[in-house]
Amino acid sequence: MTGDPRRWASEPGVPGVVRYWGPYLYRSAFHATTEAEECERALAHLRDLVMVEGAATIAAIVLETVVGTNGILVPPDGYLAGVREICDQFGIVLIADEVMAGFARCGEWFAVDRWGVVPDLITFAKGVNSGYVPLGGVVISDAIAATFADRPFPGGLTYSGHPLACASAVGAINAMREEKVVENARRLGEEVFGPALRALAEKHPSVGEVRGLGAFWALELVKDRATREPLVPYNASGADAAPMAAFAAACKEGGVWPFTHFNRTHVVPPCTISDEDALAGIAVLDAALDVADGYCA
Template structure:
């Protein structure tokens, strides 16, 4: 029975939500959630029939769009045949999903450990790395997000970690590249790469390379800015890892499965990590699924000793069936090529046009269907439109901008002083132009706060 079959109005759905649902990352008494009734393609509708273009793909996970009929049918077919089976059993859709994911991963990443989502994928990636190397430390960047479970939030390098501390022992944070706000006072992408890699080498030196199990990076930093690595950076990290026997982990929970125009974003830089964590776009979140793609050498570490971990729902058949169907759809509809064409013909040129028209747009950056507009009060000083980790009145300008988007029928994805342009990978040219036109109007609200 669907929610619609329950005969509830939007107000009733919201009332039940506020009475019984405890929301993440929120002060519960301040919430006024939207009540969404249905979705299709790049759009969702509320109970009053208002349509919204989903420019955030929900949480940057609905890569294939809402309610793709072939993906829905695959879940229905699997449910009719077998809903669940234990992870110790060999199962056709689990095996096929693992094969397909391994086939599109870099060479020698041949095994898949399935999880229920991205945070668990990162938890198990670091467990694999520590068990393989026998070393205790993990290096991750500031301005990163790796999930909200205890280990993953400790890996995270942004404010959501603070209230959960102390957390993972042995996690060390370092500065990654960010040319627009360089921690290294660089004046070019090439210099940013050089200085960021030297900084990482220095951190490895003073922490003791023999103590470091892994360096974990979001291939393209997601929530914390859509930070695309400058040329040579990922290759340089690979070199540092090889030099010291450190495992390189690519967190592709947000950037993988088409979001950057590749199966895995790291393919755009022709670098092969040792472990890749994934979730979100692998099946667009239709059923919870994540996992780790594992290099054969790391997998071999557990040939004779047991791997110390497991999950009741690892490789859940409904989730794996949806992953298989999603990957087939990507191939049949040539979605990866569509994303690359949209980046070249629509997203990059049209978003840069917004920057030309709106002084509050300080920077435009992105790849594939993964873009960010960084909003500022002054282009010369690069003062953010709202302060770092702003709340309450300090965050009002971004809240006003987001409200202006919603009033015009667009669901934005905002974080700190940025709005991210991350629609489904299947979004058409006309739909993307519709969303960018709404951004054009909403940015007038941000311009009102410009002081430069």
Template sequence: MELDELVFHPWTIQGPRTVPTFVGGAGSYVVDANGRRYLDFSSQLAFTNLGHQHPRIVAAIKDQADRLCTLGPGYASDVRGEAARLIVEVAPEGLGRVLFTTGGTEAIEHAVRMARLHTGRPKVLAAYRSYHGSTATSIHLTGDPRRWANDTGTAGVVHFFGPFLYRSAFGASTPEEECERALAHLEQVILLEGAATIAALVLEPVSGSSGGVVPPAGYLRGVRELCSRHGIVFIADEVLVGFGRTGAWFAVEHDGVAPDLLVFAKGVNSGYLPLGGVLVGDAIYETFMQRPYPAGMTYSGHPLATASAVGAITAMRGEGTVASAARLGADTLGPGLAKIAENHPCVGDVRGIGGWWTLELVRDRQSREPLVPVGATGQANAPMAAFSKSCLDRGLLQMVLSNRVHVAPPLNVSDADAATGLAILDEALAEVDTFLHS
């Protein structure tokens, strides 16, 4: 029996799998047990923002391990405090404290709990095209089909349509129309649900694995205004897009807004150790100056994890990673993917920003019918399976979800490696085109 067969795997049918076993890596590459190198064009699950085995992060972890490997959250820790300082320094204005968690889904749980305690209200709003995690509250907040199998309808969540011009729910034909109509729709949801019953609105400022949708200019400002007017806590879920992925430290910066709570994970330390957190706004912090926050975690602010964040953020500042991500999108990924799309009728839409891009694959560009249906398996998923195999055979790791290909290389990927990845995507999409005639 292979060792991998002893592992119970998330998000998949259990049983033997045909996947590489990886044993090493460096920069934008990982190495399998046979010594073959693969270009990581997914940053795993879009979290190795600084690539694999970055020396400054590895050194920070080793140094902390030599000093103090672990410490309970009730004590003060120098490295925990330093990580919080660095995070607050790059955060939007008014977010002055950090609650550390072990990941993004846990951070969402705590952000919602804080909002409900702060407001005394029960409901939470979330968009349909969203993914917020797989624990009880976060999976109910999730709007995409990954929610369905676990949705008991008991979490007090109300979903709404966010802006998405390619598949507009509002019949819009321009970004400006989409923005205006999406905000009008959101306001109606708030009024019909009763603003006095709504504790929070949870939103990915740029959606992650549920679509990679970049909202039109002004939408986040409109959401901020609606939340402020109705006393609703605005929670920005930046688990995937925070810490440089969109070409800004945080995606809310693209529309010049600050949320009341900001949830992060992944890029804060390039995923080298489990770490997430909630940036807490001043008003909510004051609530818990009057009474204790009724929750905690054994590993909150774990020294090794927070040391890796110190190493990562220091490296990002010193190497200009955020500016590099902006250039990567504007100069390489955006133009390169647009050119690829011209050559492949299976590509219905190209969208993205910085180091986070999406190709939406369709059966027909006119009808925009998705290439595979939601939840497709077996023969129904043959086109996407063929694409994934083609990429893997050519030494490329990519991220495929439903009919979408998400492109998310390390933010410090070299121009040569980026070109290699785009060329492999081009070749693999040619195989997908053959399914359009079957």
């Protein structure tokens, strides 16, 4: 099971994947008005789905600790603990996808650390070595590792445990510790990105919401704050995508190459970025948002 509403069809007799709604208060699927309501209702939805599908048919629940490309969705306090409780109650493995959120990105070694939740498996990749060499891995809990004490682990291919890739990870982790990259990312979120991006939201009517942690942020752009109508429709193309295209072009003209997805622009710089460079980039966003404001109601 993964945190998305669409279900993947599967061949008869082949295990399938069921997707579910996760918490997203700004566009709540649960008609919630507070983070507490969103948390409670999202967990009730997941629990109901486990009941309907049958807990015995569910091997694992997989989720991005902080959803990345789909919007930098930070879970409300209590949500991950609630998912852990559901998994423990029904004997389901909890897998945290930290490929984007891990290794300082959210101001913690792993984003789950912020909420004190311990998954059974953690998947990671590029953050572990800044992508210098292709590498991915899985952190396995003691309980699951123990199940392979008397049977082989059915994993591993040609490049598993590649010495060069693993050496780059060791070097990067040591550098992150010595240079306090995790602490710096946390400080950037608290002292630079959070305050500066929220100031943009107060200034620009096209900014519907600002959300993020550490060096992991998103601005959700809208045509109308009251109705929360997105600046462009879902999966827009052609003329429908013009407002976001104009915004992105303005960013590039100012010297910043933006990451945009649907009606959002993400602010995800290196965790080692200086305050000066961060603020310079935000100044370019400020000017580009003037263009987005022109499409507001």
